[in-house]
Amino acid sequence: MDDGDPRRVLRGATYRGDGAAVVEALGRLESSACLQLGGDGLVLALDQQVVGSEDLADRWIARLRDRDGEGDAELADQIAARLGAPSPMLRPLPVELDALADVLEGDPTSPGGRIDLATGDVWPIFADFLTDMADDEDEEREWLEVPCYGSRPAYRDMEAFIATIDREVRREALETAIQGRGAFRRFKDSLAEDERTRWHGFSEERRRGRARAWLADQGFSVGPRRV
Template identity: 50%
Template sequence: MVEGWGEDGLRALRGALHTQDGVALLAALRRGPVREVLQLAGDGVAGAAAQGLPGAAEMAALFLGALQERGFRGDEELADRFRAATGDAAIPLLRPLAVDLETLAMLLEGDPAESGGRIDLSTGECWPAFTDELGPGSEAEEDDDPERWLYVPALGSRAGYRDMELFIDEVGDAALAGRLRIAIGGRGAFRRFKDVLAGDERSWSRYHRFSDERQRGRARAWLAEEGYCPHITFFVEPSPGSFL
């Protein structure tokens, strides 16, 4: 049984996603528990399954079962994508958009007084609200074009605080869980929580993956509500320099 993700395994996984190499992706997923990277790697696995990559259908079934069991926000939207990729359901009526969920989550969960932004629907790029450069050709009269831009609201940190609470419930070390519960009381909760976890590298890594999964899921759910889904294409053949 695979116990957890090491730095090398995560690096290989992210590398395969970055290079859009389906063969390398499936190989990397054998290096850690898939339940911890469902939102991170899910679109890639669904794409590989849709293209008929050997071994992808089995991995897709594993992902689908784990998503249905876990039930984070955004997991059902990703599960629908797997059902469509394997031919078990109709393709969701969502427009594909090459958006990075991690970047989108940062916009969504920023300070409402300072954050938020927009997505360039022609490229999928996310732009913070306070930026002077919105890409080539973005003249002032085009900045509010609803055919090009999708507004992203800043929803604040409440969901992130809930992530800390849920993570504490999963901590097996009673003493550490107790210190974390004390840390999240009152102002400065996020800083104190991270300070406590900084002394336990393994728990810090677990929290980072847990939080990343939940943030990506919330971004996916928000995107679906707006009528879009992340778009990613994978090569069927391994590319040069694959992370195998």
């Protein structure tokens, strides 16, 4: 792990369930760049009663509500519930939001996927998957069907990111890059190094937020991961 990349450290700490490392990583990050990812880590830090997590939680809730992007209100409510606010009437499910986003925003020709409601595992649907799961054991499982909305949300992310760039000449270059077929490849090839780093965080935040909002619409919240 590269200790020079606080976002990577945060992601790893959240995945491992290390609340103390989450709080430490959040102290090294600009919160507006990691409200979704950091919020998930903060929930587990609060559950572990890590020193400093409650102070961070108050600020996180305020910033999520102020930004008010997709999934921000749901995450703010989840954090607030750890501080004693009424808990959202959602069933906790240990879903990996990145995996869910991959299915929701995958190839538009994809039939989507499923979430195993016993484990939270996200499964893209392929022909061999359908064959393997068409047995007696599958009939006993409970599934949540996941649609595929294709790449349009990701295209809007590129447009929104370009609008944040101060230099007009860079905005115009990237606006040109995303016109027509091959827009995603040209966009990524056109990013400067500092823009690429910021883009990865920007895109991840929005994808996680959309996946969280979709999950809440189905009656679920992101629960603690089983380790």
